[in-house]
Amino acid sequence: MNTATLVLDPAFRVAPVDPRVFGSFVEHMGRCVYTGLHEHDHPSADERGFRGDVLELVRELGATMVRYPGGNFVSGYRWEDGIGPVDQRPRRLDLAWRAIEPNTVGVDEFMAWCRSADVEPMMAVNLGTRGTKEAVELLEYCNHPGGTAWSDLRRANGSPDPHDVRVWCLGNEMDGPWQIGHKTAAEYGRLAAVTGHAMRRVDPRVELVACGSSGTSIPTFASWEATVLAECYDQVDHVALHHYADPAGLSLGEHLAAGVELDRAIGDIVATADHVGARLKSRRRLGVAVDEWNVWYYSKFAGEESLDWAETKSLSEDDYTAADAVVVGSLLITLLRHADRVRMACLAQLVNVIAPIRTEPGGRAWRQTTFHPFAQTAALARGEVLRVEPRSPHYDTRFGDTPLLDATATYDEESGALTLLAVNRSTDEPLELTAELRAFPGHRVATATTLASPDPGATNTADTEDRVVPRDNPQVTVADGRVTVVLPPVSWNVVRLVPASEQGG
Ligand code: AHR
Numbered sequence: 131m132n133t134a135t136l137v138l139d140p141a142f143r144v145a146p147v148d149p150r151v152f153g154s155f156v157e158h159m160g161r162c163v164y165t166g167l168h169e170h171d172h173p174s175a176d177e178r179g180f181r182g183d184v185l186e187l188v189r190e191l192g193a194t195m196v197r198y199p200g201g202n203f204v205s206g207y208r209w210e211d212g213i214g215p216v217d218q219r220p221r222r223l224d225l226a227w228r229a230i231e232p233n234t235v236g237v238d239e240f241m242a243w244c245r246s247a248d249v250e251p252m253m254a255v256n257l258g259t260r261g262t263k264e265a266v267e268l269l270e271y272c273n274h275p276g277g278t279a280w281s282d283l284r285r286a287n288g289s290p291d292p293h294d295v296r297v298w299c300l301g302n303e304m305d306g307p308w309q310i311g312h313k314t315a316a317e318y319g320r321l322a323a324v325t326g327h328a329m330r331r332v333d334p335r336v337e338l339v340a341c342g343s344s345g346t347s348i349p350t351f352a353s354w355e356a357t358v359l360a361e362c363y364d365q366v367d368h369v370a371l372h373h374y375a376d377p378a379g380l381s382l383g384e385h386l387a388a389g390v391e392l393d394r395a396i397g398d399i400v401a402t403a404d405h406v407g408a409r410l411k412s413r414r415r416l417g418v419a420v421d422e423w424n425v426w427y428y429s430k431f432a433g434e435e436s437l438d439w440a441e442t443k444s445l446s447e448d449d450y451t452a453a454d455a456v457v458v459g460s461l462l463i464t465l466l467r468h469a470d471r472v473r474m475a476c477l478a479q480l481v482n483v484i485a486p487i488r489t490e491p492g493g494r495a496w497r498q499t500t501f502h503p504f505a506q507t508a509a510l511a512r513g514e515v516l517r518v519e520p521r522s523p524h525y526d527t528r529f530g531d532t533p534l535l536d537a538t539a540t541y542d543e544e545s546g547a548l549t550l551l552a553v554n555r556s557t558d559e560p561l562e563l564t565a566e567l568r569a570f571p572g573h574r575v576a577t578a579t580t581l582a583s584p585d586p587g588a589t590n591t592a593d594t595e596d597r598v599v600p601r602d603n604p605q606v607t608v609a610d611g612r613v614t615v616v617l618p619p620v621s622w623n624v625v626r627l628v629p630a631s632e633q634g635g
Contacts, residue, residue: 417474
């Protein structure tokens, strides 16, 4: 059996876990909003038409922040179309996904949904077909208390209190030639700077996210950030990074290595942003907002050009496998390992479109395999991320040297609880992991779970929702100041350790 070790010691800390790292993303795309989040005629719908069954699953998922309304969609969006009496809202062409947008759901409905779901909104403004003026007007509509045209309109539309949106994305993937209103880095950097400057005049408390690279394979990766941030460094707080792992054409072992690429991408973006900061002699350091990340079977998606002008159509409703859940777990581990710089992250998306939650129109809602690593981590990763210094056998992938073990841990000083998150990337062998507990004498195992399947390609459906779920792992022991746990091949594992004095699990 392969073996690996790591150390759990509160002296070695990365940074506190920012709850915003458990964000997600709702875009007007496919069935994410319509028949996903929102469906007036659904038996569980509330008075605004939001599905209660989906809302319950979102709460269980533990999402903390939700980005809206896109994505590529935002780059052609007129936010004013989505406010006021619903029956008077215009139907528009959505150029990003070649769909008809009915505007039944807009900013006020989304804010009401965020309150019900107890999540923080993260808004994106359109810097594709629109600019500074429309962005500051939207901010005034959302955050100004009243006594001006836009804020009074919000009040008249049924929201007397400001929506108080703190986090704003200055556009979406403006580096991508597919983006409506795509710009060069210099053009975008300037626009982000002037828009950020004006937005802070409306509300100085906003946190602004500049568009970074839409992926590592785009030719402008890192040079985009260097040029953009040279223009807008002082006006923004975070730089975005998007990361989708497409399993197409990869062996299972290669797919499981996706976290290695994200790890390197985060490091590269931090280095690039810090280089700009150093050149500007700035004492500020920017955060990284990984505000779209997931496994995405993108190569199955026929491309925007092939789409027709339908109102509600299924797009990228990927069926996630047990192996995909393990990759999602590994990407979560990577995000946490960079807790000192990754201040927010959004699993893209939330419902139906590349999502942990799926729905039938008029029918059931269910948890995909990828729901579970996210829900467990959001619930249990508390306190500070520890630097655990794993030692493990490696294997070669196109991303380079890849450790079989991917792991991190969090320590909650208040409760004394330790949460160990671990992935075994081996496709055929279990891995015996031994964690040094020397700084936590007397800690005992409260729970140990494993998500794995004899068939890594197994999926959950509405009829077989419990096929791939975390199950108790009996192969865990604590002795001589060490916890030892056997991780099955292709598995996601969570071990929770608590002080001996704590009762229950
Ligand atoms: O999440 C799906 C799409 O992926 C988003 O609209 C876009 O920003 C990214 O390319």
